[in-house]
Amino acid sequence: NKKAFIFDLDGVIVDTAKYHFLAWKKLANSIGVDFTEEQNEQLKGVSRVRSLEKILAWGNIELSEEKFMELMAKKNNDYLTYVNQMDESEILPGVTRILAYLAENEQGIALGSASKNARTILQKVNLYDAFEVIVDGTNVTKAKPDPEVFVNAAKQLSIENENCVVFEDSVAGIQAANTAKMISIGIGDKEVLKEADYVFNDFTEISVDFIKELTMK
Numbered sequence: 001n002k003k004a005f006i007f008d009l010d011g012v013i014v015d016t017a018k019y020h021f022l023a024w025k026k027l028a029n030s031i032g033v034d035f036t037e038e039q040n041e042q043l044k045g046v047s048r049v050r051s052l053e054k055i056l057a058w059g060n061i062e063l064s065e066e067k068f069m070e071l072m073a074k075k076n077n078d079y080l081t082y083v084n085q086m087d088e089s090e091i092l093p094g095v096t097r098i099l100a101y102l103a104e105n106e107q108g109i110a111l112g113s114a115s116k117n118a119r120t121i122l123q124k125v126n127l128y129d130a131f132e133v134i135v136d137g138t139n140v141t142k143a144k145p146d147p148e149v150f151v152n153a154a155k156q157l158s159i160e161n162e163n164c165v166v167f168e169d170s171v172a173g174i175q176a177a178n179t180a181k182m183i184s185i186g187i188g189d190k191e192v193l194k195e196a197d198y199v200f201n202d203f204t205e206i207s208v209d210f211i212k213e214l215t216m217k
């Protein structure tokens with residue numbers, strides 16, 4: 001049976017959260033706002049605009065539209081200096097093996113990310129061609145937990161939502177997959193991702209047999 005496997009990017013394929021952290025911290029500190037690892041957690045899966053809104057709220061800061069746009073651009077430029085140094089070694093363990101298995105078995109493979117930099121990152125780590133369909137922050141109007149990003153990917157692959165499997169590291173992403181009636185697989189902490197149908201710490205814990213079972217459902 002052909003199924004679609006939709007992958008989130010940050011936290012699933014690569015760990016770009018550490019670069020978002022460095023770039024947001026620099027930006028926040030430059031306007032006098034503290035920025036901790038815990039706060040960075042709260043920005044996972046959240047769009048760039050919404051992330052800056054949250055940081056400003058934490059610092060009780062109000063800005064003009066113009067200044068807001070300026071800060072967003074600053075953060076992204078800084079983030080891209082890290083992205084530009086990325087290569088294949090940053091692909092998280094176990095991911096390549098599963099992608100290869102899915103390709104060999106002619107399953108649908110898509111990316112469903114909130115990031116506007118998703119295509120650039122996939123090119124840097126040499127995975128751009130591994131995805132038949134890419135839906136990212138430049139293609140959607142509604143952010144996760146809205147299911148738009150995943151539903152859009154399923155449509156492009158012409159596969160019913162019920163036959164889609166989503167890999168996600170954020171709570172909002174798991175909720176998006178569940179709302180779309182897709183099979184949700186959490187990558188991370190069981191306690192945090194408790195709404196997911198299955199949870200694994202990382203891809204090294206996902207066996208080919210498990211994937212095979214999903215394709216036969």
Ligand code: B16
Nearest residue numbers: 009010044045048113114115116117
């Ligand atoms: P950008 P994902 C998300 O990627 C990140 O988790 C989130 O921290 C980031 O703010 C968002 O992309 C937007 O990223 O600034 O590159 O457009 O997890 O949905 O792949």
Ligand code: MG
Nearest residue numbers: 008010011169
């Ligand atoms: Mg993510």
